Amino acid sequence: MTLSVPASPRRWLFVLTILVGSFLLFLVQPMVARMVLPKLGGAPAVWNSAMLVYQALLLGGYAYAHWLGRFTIRRQAAIHLGLFLVAALWLPIGIAAIAPPAPGQEVLWVPLLLLASIGPVFFVVSAQAPLMQRWFAADARAGDPYYLYAASNLGSFAGLLSYPALVEPSLPLAAQSWGWTAGYALLVLLVAASAAARWQRGTVHDDGAAADEEPRPALRRQLHWLLIAAVPSGLMLSTTTHLTTDIVAMPLLWVLPLGLYLLSFVIAFSTATRLTQIITFTAPAVLLSVGGLALLSSGGGSMMVALASLGMLFVVAVALHGYLYHLRPAAQHLTLFYLIMSAGGVLGGLFAALFAPLLFDWVYEHPLLVLAAAALLPLPALLPWDQWLKLPAAKARAVAALLVGFAAFACWQMVGGWTGSLAGATAIWGLAIFVIGLLVIGWRWAYVSALALLMVGVGGWDTMEESFTGMRVRSYFGVYTVTDDGYRHQRRLAHGTTLHGLQRTDSGGRLEPTTYYGHQSGVGLTLDKAEALAGPDAAVGIVGLGAGTLACYRKPGQQWTIFEIDPVMVDIARDPAKFTFLSDCAGDTPVVIGDARLQIAKQPAGKFDVLVIDAFSSDAIPLHLLTEEAIGIYARALKPDGILLVHISNRFFDLEPVLAAEAKARGWTAAIRMDPGPMGDDFGDLTGSNWVALTATPARMRELTGGIKLRKDRFDDGAWVPLAARPHFTRWTDDYASTLPILLWKHLVGGRE
Structure with missing residues (x-):
């Protein structure tokens, strides 16, 4: 595969300008998503909303590039460079200071926040790819400018992957922002140099003369472009949601669908026509074999299914983008073509990120987009x-x-x-x-x-x-499913692929704590001792409601407060037709709706004797709840001898070093209770769990644990053992936190439950 084009003056300059601009464009996306974590968290829907904003800004940039085409290159350069300077007022990149969203308003607040934070900068940078192609084509010797679109997406692909692999682990956010600003300055110089290389040219094409070469594409053809572009864009987002909801909640998974989507453009718009033809020939069979699983809602954490879904996305995207390249117009209509392509991307994003969560109780957008792909793909007969x-x-x-x-x-x-x-x-x-x-x-x-x-x-x-039972519901934060197992007398609440609650349906064990919250778990051992530790009026805060299982640890006289970000989860826990933990044990417990970090910061200082942090969304890390600043908020809300309890059970991350580093920096005492759960009973009521207890008072820790035990077997019944500290581990802050050092790589490959 090659990105080469016929020789032309300063070809390298235009390729470099496009590469740098696209690299910056897709580097800023995950960077801003990381910056917004302390304000909202990292639910997959947040990323989908962000992607929709990026696509809308890209559409605006392409429309602006198309509008500029009516002027001479000198006038275009003057306007474009002037806009670069105006957008520089938003540098260095940061998050706008706007009020946090009201519960349920996140779907509108995230786009508003991103527009206010990086809208002008993203807009002007997004315009340079089609604009540079148009300037490149101003030279009669330039040849086909569409090949440069492959360079554009290669830069985007590099920018996207470099963030989690290189930038985030190496630099704090402030340094990332200033580094991006330096890249922006370089891009301005390259755009100016590109303008100088074509300074003597007039308009890129005289539209009147060009009309004899190829008339403006008909509306039907433009609609065809729109639909072909919309399906891969929507499929990219729906694949992300489908995998994280019903297949495997793998960390950094959002990078892979977007990366493959960008890579498909690199292949489809390059000179690798033979490779595109081969992929297009196999696409119908791939879509049939993997797309046939698109309505399956019990992927069971299978990595094979996840990889197959990603492979299908890539094959379908290459085939459809190759078809777009085949249908491309002459160079005088280049910016119109990219404008409609971008509009298609926004259309697919609107459907997958905005309308689908409102319309469906499950990720039905995914099978619908798979069928749409089947309706648009070139269909070469495999067996004629x-x-x-x-x-x-x-x-x-x-x-x-x-x-x-x-x-x-x-x-x-x-x-x-x-x-x-x-x-x-x-x-x-x-x-x-x-x-x-x-x-x-x-x-x-x-x-x-x-x-x-x-x-x-x-x-x-x-x-x-x-969908017709009323036992499944979808919100901005995920898909929740309540299922009954009559044989085992269990009712289960699943959030994506992760069990979030279980209640016995027989009268004998109906209110017994289950799953990660049994009496032998860290939280069970702590809450059972709450009265002995803090008296009959102990104040307890719970972050993360789930099915409300922990509510049955509450004793008369205790003051409990529950924090939950998703109103839909509150409705599930309070509905006696689904679960009765909350209604039977603590029906009068106040539930504060909103992001726990923001809501706890509003609580009076020294309010809680015990504060429980149990806020995982499937297997996604609540990174913004584990930083130095977040722990500082909890410390303020705790009494001087209060206990902070953090649930760190996870399939893909080892979070012990994070809390060990935090405890060491604060001079706190910390211990972990690793409860193996019922051995050999895959369908029991209890589940293995890891809970970390932290306190500023060593005496309080001794009261809780009876003395931390240095044992070879960390899973002994009732044993609290020291945290596994990691030498030279960097303390997480809002400005710096990388998940790569704590990834359990072997579990990524094995897909362990």
Whole structure:
């Protein structure tokens, strides 16, 4: 693959300008997302909302570049460089000081915050890619400028990956911001140099003369561009949501779909036409095999399914973007083409990030976008059996219709025999639908029908049925599902792939604490001793409501306050038809809705004897709740001898060094209780958990733990043991925190539950 173009004056300058601008554009996105963590947290929906803002600003930048095309290059350069200087007033990059959102208003607040923080800077930088291509094409020897779009996306890809891999682990946010400002200054110089290289040119194309070469594309063709661009954009966001909701809540997962989306442009708009053709040829089969799982709502944490979904996104994006490149107009319509492409990106983003969470109780946008991709993909026939048999077109269509009818029968058989996995007769019927899908690729209506039937058969019917039970709900922060297991007398609350609560449905154990909160867990041992530690009127704060399990540790006279960011979670916990922990044990407990860090900061100093931090969203780290500044807020809210208890159970991160470094810096005493849970009982009421206790008073820690035990077996019943400190581990702050040093790499590969 090569990004080369025919020789032209200063080609290297335009390539470098585009690379630098695109690199900066996609470096600032995760940087600003990191900056906003202390204000809202890191739910996947926050990233999707941010992506929607970026796409809208990109559309604005492309529209501005298209508008500039009416002027001479001298006038364009003067306007563009002037706008660069005005946007520099927003440097260095920082977060605007606007009031935090009211509960439920996050979907509107995040775009407003980002627009106020980086809107002008992002706007002007986003315009330089199409504008530089237009200036490049002003020289008659320049050749096809569309190849430069591959360079643009290569720069974007590099900027995106360099942030979590290089920038975040190496630099605090203040240094990141000033470094980005230096890059911005370099870009201004490169844009000025590019303008000087074409200073003697007039307009890039005289539209009147060019009209004889190629007329303005028809509206139908422009709509075709719009739809083809919208589907990969929406699919990129829906894949992120689908994976983090129902497959595996892998850290940094949002980087991979966006990175593959950008990489697809690099391939599709480069001279690697043969590679694009190969990928396009295989795309229908890939979409059929992996897209058939798109309605499955029980991925079970399978890394194989996650990787397959990412592979499908990449293949489909290359095929559709290659199709866009094939449909590109002549150079005089270049900025119009990119403007409509950008509008398509915004359209896909609006559907996946804004409308879908409001319309659906599950990530139905993902299978819908998979079907839309099937409706738009080029469909080269893999098995042209109609040609081999020399069938007339009408007979071939009739055979295709019969095959689809058999696929419908196979789907009905799969629905009736579905047990949660593809096995036995269900797998055979699924294979039959897959083969039929391959056979009918030459007829789009039949191919899309086969794909839809496969989706319904592979767990899709169960997913859709749950939407009518009222036991699943979706909010800005995720998808919550309540399920019953009558055999084991359990009712479960799942947030994505993570168990967030379980209640016995038989009368005997209905109010017993379950999952991570059993009496042998760190939180159970602490709350059972709350009266002995702090008296009968102990004040307890709980961050993270879940199903309300901890409420049944409350004793008469104790003063409890619960903090929960998601109003939907409060509705679930307070609904006796779903869970009764809260209503039966602590119905009068106040629940403060909003981000816990912000809400605890509003509490009176020295209020709590025990403060419990249990705020994981699936397996996403509440990074902004574990920094020096956050712990300082908790310390202020605690009494001088109060106990801070933090839940750090996680499949992918080892958070012990984070809290060990914090305890050491404050001179606090810290211990961890590692409860293994019921050994050999995968379906019991209790779950293994890790809880860390921290206190400024060593005597209080001895009262809690009976003395921290230095044991070889860290899982002894009831044992509190020292935290595992890590030499030279850098204390997390709002300005600097990297998750790479604490990643459990082997679990990423193994997909451990």
